[in-house]
Amino acid sequence: MKYVTIHEAKTQLSRLIREVEAGGEIVIRRGKEPVARLIAEKPVAKPKRKPGQWADLRLSPEENALLVAPMTEEELADWYGSEEDMKA
Numbered sequence: 781m782k783y784v785t786i787h788e789a790k791t792q793l794s795r796l797i798r799e800v801e802a803g804g805e806i807v808i809r810r811g812k813e814p815v816a817r818l819i820a821e822k823p824v825a826k827p828k829r830k831p832g833q834w835a836d837l838r839l840s841p842e843e844n845a846l847l848v849a850p851m852t853e854e855e856l857a858d859w860y861g862s863e864e865d866m867k868a
Contacts, residue, residue: 781805786815 782804789796789808796806796818806818839847851859 781807783807783809783814786810789818 782799784792784796784806786808789806800806800818800820803820807814808816808818
């Protein structure tokens with residue numbers, strides 16, 4: 781474990797990061813008081829992809845037609861408001 785001051789850490793950050801990547805550990809101190817620890821980040825494991833995991837959410841042609849069907853006049857009036865609503 782290596783100890784450096786805040787000033788040293790600011791001026792030599794790239795070198796300190798290389799040391800940490802090589803397996804080292806750096807403690808940053810303010811005066812003689814340790815205030816931070818620089819350690820390597822552990823890689824995050826990606827979950828394995830499961831092909832077809834959403835297959836049960838597929839729509840039938842009939843269900844799909846309901847989603848893309850044009851709105852009726854009544855639905856359009858509800859959505860946009862009728863002309864009477866605009867005058868009020």
